[in-house]
Amino acid sequence: MPPYFIGLMSGTSIDAIDAALISFNAGKLQLHHTYRHAFPSVVRSELLTISQESREFTPLHRIAFLDIQLAKLYSEVVLKLLRQANLSPSKITAIGCHGQTIVHSPDSNPPYTWQLGDPNTLAELTGITTVADFRRRDLAAGGQGAPLAPACHQALFQTPTENRIVLNIGGIANITVLPAETQQPVVGFDTGVGNALLDAWCLKHQQQICDYEGKWAKSGTVQTQLLNDLIKDSYFSRTAPKSTGRDYFNINWLNSYLGLQNYRLEDVQATLVALTVESIAAAARPYHPQRLIVCGGGVHNPLLMQGLAQSLPNCSVESSIAFGIHPDWIEAICFAWLARQTLTRQTGNLPSVTGARSPVILGGIYYGR
Numbered sequence: 543m544p545p546y547f548i549g550l551m552s553g554t555s556i557d558a559i560d561a562a563l564i565s566f567n568a569g570k571l572q573l574h575h576t577y578r579h580a581f582p583s584v585v586r587s588e589l590l591t592i593s594q595e596s597r598e599f600t601p602l603h604r605i606a607f608l609d610i611q612l613a614k615l616y617s618e619v620v621l622k623l624l625r626q627a628n629l630s631p632s633k634i635t636a637i638g639c640h641g642q643t644i645v646h647s648p649d650s651n652p653p654y655t656w657q658l659g660d661p662n663t664l665a666e667l668t669g670i671t672t673v674a675d676f677r678r679r680d681l682a683a684g685g686q687g688a689p690l691a692p693a694c695h696q697a698l699f700q701t702p703t704e705n706r707i708v709l710n711i712g713g714i715a716n717i718t719v720l721p722a723e724t725q726q727p728v729v730g731f732d733t734g735v736g737n738a739l740l741d742a743w744c745l746k747h748q749q750q751i752c753d754y755e756g757k758w759a760k761s762g763t764v765q766t767q768l769l770n771d772l773i774k775d776s777y778f779s780r781t782a783p784k785s786t787g788r789d790y791f792n793i794n795w796l797n798s799y800l801g802l803q804n805y806r807l808e809d810v811q812a813t814l815v816a817l818t819v820e821s822i823a824a825a826a827r828p829y830h831p832q833r834l835i836v837c838g839g840g841v842h843n844p845l846l847m848q849g850l851a852q853s854l855p856n857c858s859v860e861s862s863i864a865f866g867i868h869p870d871w872i873e874a875i876c877f878a879w880l881a882r883q884t885l886t887r888q889t890g891n892l893p894s895v896t897g898a899r900s901p902v903i904l905g906g907i908y909y910g911r
């Protein structure tokens with residue numbers, strides 16, 4: 543029987559917990575089952591609060607409580623996935639759990655990042671060995687702690703026949719540059735905003751957790767001056783390695799650019815779509831990709847996909863589904879892949895991506911029964 547792994551991902555969008563059950567058959571990765579559990583709205587709003595500046599008013603014991611509450615949610619997700627797959631926990635080699643980022647500050651001195659979802663609880667409630675806390679080892683080794691998906695993106699998508707970029711549009715967007723010259727180093731970084739600001743503006747003014755299919759943005763007009771101001775933000779022109787999160791790109795960041803201007807709400811939404819597209823395209827262009835393989839929730843927003851295709855006319859922009867993997871599960875798959883790396887004492891970070899001094903074995907291991 544091939545070894546099974548489960549990847550658990552809940553990203554900066556704070557929309558849902560994504561779970562993927564994979565196996566490695568003669569080293570080849572296969573996706574078997576998936577399960578998505580939307581965050582209960584109370585948990586989501588609490589996570590949103592503590593993931594931004596207003597966290598200063600969150601009592602410490604709430605964070606400690608959330609750490610356990612999240613792990614309980616994760617364990618329910620794992621057990622539901624296993625029921626669906628008709629597998630017992632004893633068949634699973636390990637869970638790779640990303641956890642929920644509540645703070646990511648890789649450029650402070652000293653740098654820090656923190657993901658909640660207690661792995662002790664998860665290992666105990668599922669009985670399955672759990673690998674977690676992946677980012678802090680890379681950070682300790684002098685890296686950004688992010689992005690960590692590139693090594694798995696490389697294993698899944700690199701080919702000597704063309705220059706590819708894998709683009710993940712989550713709350714934050716990140717790219718992995720996979721040169722056709724496979725001996726060249728893989729580059730990767732957070733390009734900046736993905737869906738996070740689109741979601742935040744939509745929630746504030748439409749009371750909807752996201753702008754489904756980009757319909758609201760489509761009713762607006764891109765404000766060129768505002769777009770030019772936003773894109774001048776220093777994050778976009780910084781050289782890699784770089785990573786970011788809600789600590790930086792949040793509604794306060796947007797408000798600081800809106801000033802006292804009275805833009806139509808839908809025009810701001812349209813401009814934010816253009817910002818996501820332009821910042822990604824500008825990051826990708828210097829690498830002359832022939833193909834952009836897109837994953838993450840942003841793939842479901844046709845405005846983002848059409849915008850990227852227009853901004854990168856010499857590159858074919860496609861959902862990862864065209865390469866046999868559904869775009870919603872790639873990040874969860876990456877953390878299952880990383881758990882296997884850790885358990886087999888293999889490194890998981892790419893120093894050419896994170897800026898770490900060396901490749902390191904990521905994460906802590908919490909043994910199951």
Ligand SMILES: Nc1ncnc2c1ncn2[C@@H]1O[C@H](COP(=O)(O)OP(=O)(O)O)[C@@H](O)[C@H]1O
Pocket residue numbers: 552553554555556557558711712713714737738740741751752753754755756837838839840842843873
């Ligand atoms: N049908 C859709 N239309 C527009 N946006 C969508 C759609 N489906 C998903 N999204 C966007 O994708 C986000 C979730 O993407 P995801 O890859 O899970 O991000 P993260 O890794 O940050 O959790 C949602 O918050 C939303 O902004």
Ligand SMILES: [Mg+2]
Pocket residue numbers: 552553554555556557558559560
């Ligand atoms: Mg998500």
